[in-house]
Amino acid sequence: MRTIVGLISGGADIGRTRVFWIGFGVVVLLFLLYPTQTSAFRVSNVSYYLLNIPLGLGMALLWGYCGVLSFGHVAYFGIAGYIYGVIAGNMSGNPFGPLAGVAGGLLASAFVAGIFGYFVFYARVQKWIIPILTLVLTLLLETFLGQTAGYQWRIGSVLLGGYNGMTGIPWFQLGGFVFEGYSFYYLCLLVVLACYFGLRMLVNSNFGQVIVAIREDELRTELFGYDIRARQWVVFVLSAMLAGLSGLLYVQWGNYITPSQVGLLQAALPVIWAAVGGTTSLLAVVISAFALNWVTYTLSAQGNQYAMVIIGSLLVVTMLFFPRGIVVMIAERLGRLTARRAAPSQLQP
Amino acid sequence: MELTAVIETRSLNKRFGGVVAADNVNFKVLSGELRCMIGPNGAGKSTLFAMLSGIERADSGQIFIFGQDVTRKQSFQRVKLGVGLTFQTNRAFHELSVRENLAIPQASAKLENKQAGQARLEFALDAFGLDPNDETKAAEIPHNQLQWLEIAMVLVGYPNLVLLDEPTAGMASEETQQTAKVLKHLNSTGLTIVVVEHDMAFVKDVAQTVTVLHQGQIFAEGSVAEITAHADVRKIYLGRV
Numbered sequence: 001m002r003t004i005v006g007l008i009s010g011g012a013d014i015g016r017t018r019v020f021w022i023g024f025g026v027v028v029l030l031f032l033l034y035p036t037q038t039s040a041f042r043v044s045n046v047s048y049y050l051l052n053i054p055l056g057l058g059m060a061l062l063w064g065y066c067g068v069l070s071f072g073h074v075a076y077f078g079i080a081g082y083i084y085g086v087i088a089g090n091m092s093g094n095p096f097g098p099l100a101g102v103a104g105g106l107l108a109s110a111f112v113a114g115i116f117g118y119f120v121f122y123a124r125v126q127k128w129i130i131p132i133l134t135l136v137l138t139l140l141l142e143t144f145l146g147q148t149a150g151y152q153w154r155i156g157s158v159l160l161g162g163y164n165g166m167t168g169i170p171w172f173q174l175g176g177f178v179f180e181g182y183s184f185y186y187l188c189l190l191v192v193l194a195c196y197f198g199l200r201m202l203v204n205s206n207f208g209q210v211i212v213a214i215r216e217d218e219l220r221t222e223l224f225g226y227d228i229r230a231r232q233w234v235v236f237v238l239s240a241m242l243a244g245l246s247g248l249l250y251v252q253w254g255n256y257i258t259p260s261q262v263g264l265l266q267a268a269l270p271v272i273w274a275a276v277g278g279t280t281s282l283l284a285v286v287i288s289a290f291a292l293n294w295v296t297y298t299l300s301a302q303g304n305q306y307a308m309v310i311i312g313s314l315l316v317v318t319m320l321f322f323p324r325g326i327v328v329m330i331a332e333r334l335g336r337l338t339a340r341r342a343a344p345s346q347l348q349p
Numbered sequence: 350m351e352l353t354a355v356i357e358t359r360s361l362n363k364r365f366g367g368v369v370a371a372d373n374v375n376f377k378v379l380s381g382e383l384r385c386m387i388g389p390n391g392a393g394k395s396t397l398f399a400m401l402s403g404i405e406r407a408d409s410g411q412i413f414i415f416g417q418d419v420t421r422k423q424s425f426q427r428v429k430l431g432v433g434l435t436f437q438t439n440r441a442f443h444e445l446s447v448r449e450n451l452a453i454p455q456a457s458a459k460l461e462n463k464q465a466g467q468a469r470l471e472f473a474l475d476a477f478g479l480d481p482n483d484e485t486k487a488a489e490i491p492h493n494q495l496q497w498l499e500i501a502m503v504l505v506g507y508p509n510l511v512l513l514d515e516p517t518a519g520m521a522s523e524e525t526q527q528t529a530k531v532l533k534h535l536n537s538t539g540l541t542i543v544v545v546e547h548d549m550a551f552v553k554d555v556a557q558t559v560t561v562l563h564q565g566q567i568f569a570e571g572s573v574a575e576i577t578a579h580a581d582v583r584k585i586y587l588g589r590v
Contacts, residue, residue: 011484206452206455209445209452209453210453210456212444212445213442213445213453216442216443216444216445217440217442219404219424220436220440220442221453222423222424222425223402223404223424223425223428223434224428224453224454224457224502224506225425225428225429225454225457225506226425226457227425
């Protein structure tokens with residue numbers, strides 16, 4: 001138990017003080033109480049902001065901690081979503097269909113990422129090429145899915161649907177309990193908390209230290225006896241599965257998925273969430289992914305055509321004035337202020 | 350007792366375009382040696398280190414470490430045989446703390462050497478004034494401590510063989526002497542050490558055998574006295590330092 005607490009509260013992420021954890025607890029409590037205070041529509045919207053967080057966390061792990069930028073992680077989001085739709089759709093009426101869909105979706109995203117990552121990392125492809133290769137993969141997937149219109153493009157009884165996408169995707173259910181509305185909101189919250197704490201433990205473990213070392217200096221790390229290719233591959237697959245998890249939640253939220261979910265615009269979003277929050281902190285990316293999804297969704301829902309322009313501008317402002325990320329730099333400033341205030345008090349008798 | 354070869358290269362060749370970095374190099378280091386390698390810039394010292402560690406692949410020839418043919422092995426596989434290496438430029442993880450820097454090599458430590466390796470590590474940490482629990486970022490510690498930190502990081506892996514590329518670069522004379530003292534002690538415990546160095550006072554202080562490289566070839570090899578008295582070595586190298 002002490003080991004788990006030690007791993008969660010380790011130094012690899014911002015927020016380690018008692019005050020932080022009290023604040024964290026209050027925020028979680030507010031999220032737990034939120035559905036009792038608002039409409040089902042708003043709860044559904046917040047579910048959407050939450051369900052994207054695992055994708056952002058995967059980006060933080062891969063880019064921020066391991067130093068590998070993927071510009072096409074939405075491919076795994078889409079693969080998991082489509083595979084879930086195919087499996088759960090074909091097992092419609094079977095209470096274990098959605099569970100099989102979840103397993104199939106996660107395995108499919110892990111499998112594709114495993115094959116892709118194997119060639120990228122074991123061929124020691126230079127880091128600057130990886131974003132291009134990953135982007136190409138997701139654009140290829142989008143192009144392929146876009147031309148799957150027509151009855152001939154079906155798997156079992158489920159139509160892939162071309163640019164209109166796959167519709168009528170079943171809700172997730174465990175036994176007879178269907179996760180929709182409020183229960184889906186709590187499912188998303190649980191998944192986000194589990195991913196966040198799981199990754200906090202991972203980045204504070206020896207494995208986490210080594211992936212940061214790989215980010216800092218690949219050759220130096222390899223010359224301490226680590227097969228860096230294997231570790232980069234593991235992180236890549238894990239982050240793809242996190243993207244897949246978001247994809248699974250997405251298709252259950254809206255009961256549909258379209259090829260645009262793996263397109264260029266969507267591919268840029270997790271990169272922006274990570275950059276704006278601060279890639280080197282899981283918490284920063286959680287905050288940033290939630291806030292930017294809220295901004296984008298709210299602006300789009302109001303018919304504002306400039307949502308992506310605003311998000312893009314925010315990225316530019318971040319790069320210029322907050323190169324380590326807005327949340328990370330605010331946290332650093334707060335940390336310095338707290339330390340400055342604490343210093344004189346230590347002199348008191 | 351017959352000493353075994355810890356490093357042996359056979360007819361090692363390496364070219365970078367038209368530049369010959371290694372020309373039929375047959376290099377041998379025996380167990381327990383403290384060997385220094387000297388030579389003018391571009392003589393092929395660092396390239397030889399890079400080929401020994403697997404960073405660079407030889408164009409032809411063979412490399413044996415602890416009797417095993419490692420010519421086609423990856424860097425991390427060679428290191429796992431019990432080899433530690435530092436670079437010409439310091440490559441401690443500057444964004445990590447001293448404690449974290451010392452923790453990273455732990456998982457790949459050669460545990461069969463734990464008893465001797467731990468004693469060597471503790472001696473070095475003590476002599477270098479490094480605190481294994483220090484949370485200061487490596488980027489914030491003085492240059493000499495950073496150099497020493499990298500040597501200590503190598504020792505965390507409990508190696509049998511250590512390759513050090515200019516470990517005293519940028520150090521003041523007292524710091525160089527302290528480094529020499531530590532290396533001599535480590536060698537006295539049975540650790541085989543090979544050092545590339547330009548500082549001849551340091552070489553004279555620590556080396557049992559000196560190898561002189563010139564234009565990718567082993568130009569001369571012998572004791573410090575033999576090398577410093579070697580007329581051609583004086584002409585190509587020692588006359589300049």
